[in-house]
Amino acid sequence: MSYENVKTENRDGILFITIDRPKVLNALNAATVEELRQAFNAARDDDSVKCVILTGAGEKAFVAGADINELAQMTPITGKQVAEKGQRTFRAIERFPKPVIAAVNGFALGGGCELALACHIRIASEKAQLGLPEVTLGIIPGYGGTQRMARLLGKGKALELILTGDRVGAAEAERIGLVNKVVPADQLMTAAEEMARTIAKRGPLAVRAAIEAVMSGSEMPFDEGQFLEATLFGLLASTEDMKEGMSAFLAKRQADFKNR
Numbered sequence: 428m429s430y431e432n433v434k435t436e437n438r439d440g441i442l443f444i445t446i447d448r449p450k451v452l453n454a455l456n457a458a459t460v461e462e463l464r465q466a467f468n469a470a471r472d473d474d475s476v477k478c479v480i481l482t483g484a485g486e487k488a489f490v491a492g493a494d495i496n497e498l499a500q501m502t503p504i505t506g507k508q509v510a511e512k513g514q515r516t517f518r519a520i521e522r523f524p525k526p527v528i529a530a531v532n533g534f535a536l537g538g539g540c541e542l543a544l545a546c547h548i549r550i551a552s553e554k555a556q557l558g559l560p561e562v563t564l565g566i567i568p569g570y571g572g573t574q575r576m577a578r579l580l581g582k583g584k585a586l587e588l589i590l591t592g593d594r595v596g597a598a599e600a601e602r603i604g605l606v607n608k609v610v611p612a613d614q615l616m617t618a619a620e621e622m623a624r625t626i627a628k629r630g631p632l633a634v635r636a637a638i639e640a641v642m643s644g645s646e647m648p649f650d651e652g653q654f655l656e657a658t659l660f661g662l663l664a665s666t667e668d669m670k671e672g673m674s675a676f677l678a679k680r681q682a683d684f685k686n687r
Contacts, residue, residue: 428469432459434484435466440477441623442470445484452491453483455538457509464516467523474686477627479523480619481546482530483539486612489531489555490539498566510569513538517545517570522642524635526626530619531555531606536594541572544579547638549606550622551597552615557605558594578645580604630668631686636660 428435434445444466446453470476483489501509520527520542529535529546535557543549543557551557559568559576567573568589577585580603588595597609610618626634636659644652663669668684675682 428465430462430466432456433462433466435470437473437475438620440475440627441620442473442476442479444470444479444481446482446490447484449483449485449487451494452488452534453485453539454492454494455490455513455542456494456497457512460513460516464519467516467519470525471523476525477631478525478623479527480530480616480623481520481527481542482532482616482619486533488534488539489529490536490542491534492537492539492560495564498564506569513541513570517541520545521547521571521575523547524638525631526623526634526638528619528623530615531557531597532612532615537561537568537572538570541568541570541575543606544572544575545570547642548622550608550610550615550619551600551606552612553597553609554612555597555600555606555609556594557597557600558592559589560592560594562590563592576605628681630663630672630682630684632666632668632684633663633672636663 432446432448434447436443446459448454448459470479526548527546529543529549531543531549531551533552533554535543535555537560540557540559559572561568573589576589584603595605597606600606601609608618640656640659644655647655667687671684672682
């Protein structure tokens with residue numbers, strides 16, 4: 428599919444999704460959110476896609492925020508609708524059954540930070556800056572940012588960042604656990620692709636199950652999460668991939684997983 432605001436490219440099983448609005452620092456307008464939803468929906472059922480890398484066009488921004496011109500026109504009713512639409516799209520990314528790596532190449536503010544939070548793994552350029560500055564506009568994060576940041580960083584740190592609206596640099600983001608890894612700017616996409624290709628070599632059914640166990644289980648009481656883990660563990664024991672993985676290990680060879 429072709430999009431106006433998003434570019435997609437499948438390179439040997441790694442799908443690169445690039446938000447392509449560099450003149451406005453890749454700001455998220457309604458059309459871009461919808462195209463992201465469509466791109467991830469298309470990739471969900473594409474067996475050739477093993478992993479997704481999400482980034483922003485240009486050197487300045489991953490996504491610098493939402494489109495303020497659109498937000499300024501909100502009413503109470505349309506504001507709730509805007510938030511719910513963004514939440515549905517970002518939830519689909521968070522629950523995407525294949526790994527999603529955010530390559531944060533610059534500003535990830537507001538909706539951009541929320542988008543990065545919805546990804547499974549975040550790798551940042553040393554030039555990246557992240558934050559949720561919505562309170563400086565008289566609003567709050569609306570695409571799940573209050574919920575995901577609190578779950579990731581804890582309530583205290585999340586409230587500090589949300590209530591001040593302050594942004595943090597890449598090193599501090601790594602220190603507090605907001606991003607997984609920081610690399611030099613010219614190595615960002617290489618580092619993201621290396622991680623994606625490492626994951627792509629693992630058992631695809633096991634990767635899918637691990638994502639479900641972590642993302643769903645972390646929202647359950649501990650005992651229910653353990654039940655989910657045990658159930659998925661048992662289901663994987665019935666797969667050809669499990670038998671291949673075990674056989675390859677015992678034979679000291681590379682496993683050839685078939686996704687079945």
